[in-house]
Amino acid sequence: MFTRGSLTSTILSLMLVVILLSSSLAVFSIVSLTFSLGDARGINASGSLRMQSYRLLLDANIGSHNIDEKIADFETTLNSEALKRSLAWYSPKEMRDQYVLVIHKWQVMKVYIEEGNIRLYSASLTDFVNTIDTLVLNMEQFAAFKLKLLVIGQIIGLSILLIIAFFAVAFTRKRVVKPLQLLIESSTTISKGNFKVKMPKTDYIELTALGNALQKTAAELASLYEDLENQVNEKTLALTRTNNELKFLYDNLVMLHANKLDYKALQSAINQLKYYESLSYLRLVIEHDDGSKDIIKAEGGWPDELPIESLHFPLLIEKTQLGYLDVIS
Template sequence: MIKRGSLTSTILRLMLVLIFISSSLAVYSIINLSFSIGDARAINASGSLRMQSYRLKLYLERDEQLLQEKINQFETTLHSEALERSLTWYSPDALSQQYLLVVDKWEQMRFFIENQQRQEYSDSLKDFVDTIDILVLEMERFAALKLRILVIGQIIGLFLMLIVAIAATRYTRKRMVQPILQLMDVANSISKGKFKVDVPQTEYMELHALGEAFKKTASELDTLYQDLEGQVNEKTIALTRANNELSFLYDNLIRLHADSLDYKALSSALTQIQQFEDLDYVRLVIEHDDGTIDSIEADNGWLDSAGLNSEQHAAVTPVKFNLQLEDKNLGYLEVISLRPVNNMLFVNFAMMLTRSIVIHNATEERQQLALMEERAVIARELHDSLGQLLSYLKIQVSLLRKKIEPNCMTEDVQTQLVDINDGVSTAYGQLRELLSTFRLTIKDPNLGQAIEVMLAQLRKQTGIIIELNYQLSPHLLAAKQHIHVLQLTREATINAIKHAKPSRIEIDCFLANSDMIHINIKDDGIGVSHLKERDQHFGLGIMYERATKLHGTVKFDNNPQGGTTVSLVFPPQQEPLNG
């Protein structure tokens, strides 16, 4: 005897396995990254020891009054929390021993300083700096080792998920698709008058119940066929309809999952079920988390009940089928028909739509998280490379200025030093702006909440009143569009704060009658005439480039009452919904 199980439970278990693997992979990554916090700070601190060693030599020869203060600064850096992490239990022995070696050699160097042994200090300085360099190298190797461990873990986790996905696909094809195809063959045999059929044996209650229904119907038809021609015809019609319903649901399921789930696909599915069941009206109402709703209708639209009397209202009472998965309600399917409604068909159809919408939303979130992770990696790389290099250059320029003899400090030399310092400072400031932009995060597909979080950060930095009027439905924007809209809005708002000198900034996000999305950033500042003069400081090229990626345009206009309006206009990812 075959033990029966639920088809839904089997699918849920497969999903739980994938969720468990992905969750384990995420926890592993978080643990690995937690051990990497502070690596950059430690490398920077160890690097600064080299500079302080040379500075101590300078003060030992020229200014002994500040010598003790510089010794204290050196020891504070040497025994800082960032460097003492080299002695933790998970640090390699080579790193710990190298750090202790630096500490031991510092005691000797300090003895030279305290006893005014300048020549001995100078002679030992290169060896001491080389020891610090080896410490920096060991730290970099340890950081690279942790990164390699993280990459290996990610590869193993993805490989396990791929194995589970392949196994689930084969299992589904063998245990679900083949019995359904066999049931379709059984239905075809019965429709041709062959009542001696064998239904496939399956371990799932749903398919087993359907198979047993086929078998029972065939048996009754075989018994009553000779004397009850009318009953045979009735059963044949019922079987044919059941087969058609199964085929209809299967075909729509394949179609909805084959292409992107948008308004056209859902409207096409509604039109097909309307024609299949000969319905008067049918529509799908999707309820979003922010309280907004979208209404998707079949090709003939929805009944306008404004001109109906009370009797007509009673005759056209719609039947609702909820789109609910576990404890989450996504909306409902609404049907108006003068004939009795096939409840089972619509319950299954509503379940199919629910799962399609949930899978589509999950895909959007994964795409969005992938984009955010990619930008976070770029931000970290820029910070760890260019950020430290620019800081180092600023320090070197300062040291160079101090080492140039007064008689060599001509006006041209002074000008060149100032230009170099200003250039490095400008590059460092631009790098910080770039890192701030890359670190903007969108934790869910709600772009309105992401913009509000970004504006909340800007409100803390300025006294300017910033208001947001967001009226866009979530389905209008894809995950890949969110980051461009968010960053362009941030760039325009920061430009207004820095350069327009406004007292108020208003941001309007809405869908115009032309079916184009409008993002307007309006301020009451000094106007748009200053843009040409400060073009390089506004990052206008980046804003135009982002607008192009959205297949839209961005323009700058003066307001009649004063100030500037930055307008971004671009098409949505799909046609606007009716509702």
């Protein structure tokens, strides 16, 4: 019987695949969330740059004395870790370039505000704010992309898990459940006394061992049952033969002790004797006092030429010989 391998190893391998895939999904989710940390702070910081740009223009127009402090706050926000993440290796090139462009334009805007050139600062503010807005848009799109990537990854992973689960169920039904059902049916057949059953072929060592054990048990039970049946038949035949012989002896004993011999009964008796003893030829020779003889032949007669020498068994009643039996076996 062909076996593919261990069922335990197959199930373990399948479980390891499921565990590995589940772990991969978990790791992918954690990594995606890790890369997404700080996206909200970055978007808020970039949006704050726009408000601070307008605030600088307002402070410059009113001649505020803390303009340098406002510039320092702007640069702190611009160089914050939340925005510097835009330069990370995994960030899109467009977003990295946009962040660098904001820094370059700020250097120009900073010169304008430090020199008190409100006109040039105001004229360049719209373009500068648009550049910041583009950076905000890029950051929002990248954050949305990472979220979509996470969702798609989860959907794909769950789909693969469902497919594996489907094939696992189909595999179990075909390779495990069905052979087990066939083995159960075979064992039920054996329990009903039909030992000539053929165990189903299976692909795995455990099921094959179970099938072989049932096959061996069925063969041993068949042998024992056959031996028992033969013994019962032999005992039945022996009892029947003994019963018939006793009946034969009793009937003939009654007949021989009768006042007058019944030749028909004697004919029946030697026929039965020939049958019971499986003799080839049999005859009864009765000798009378005047020297005459009566010969009673069993069914099949008596051969004219004897193939072998016959056996003579004297017929004695109270030590008086009344004749003899001629037997050819």
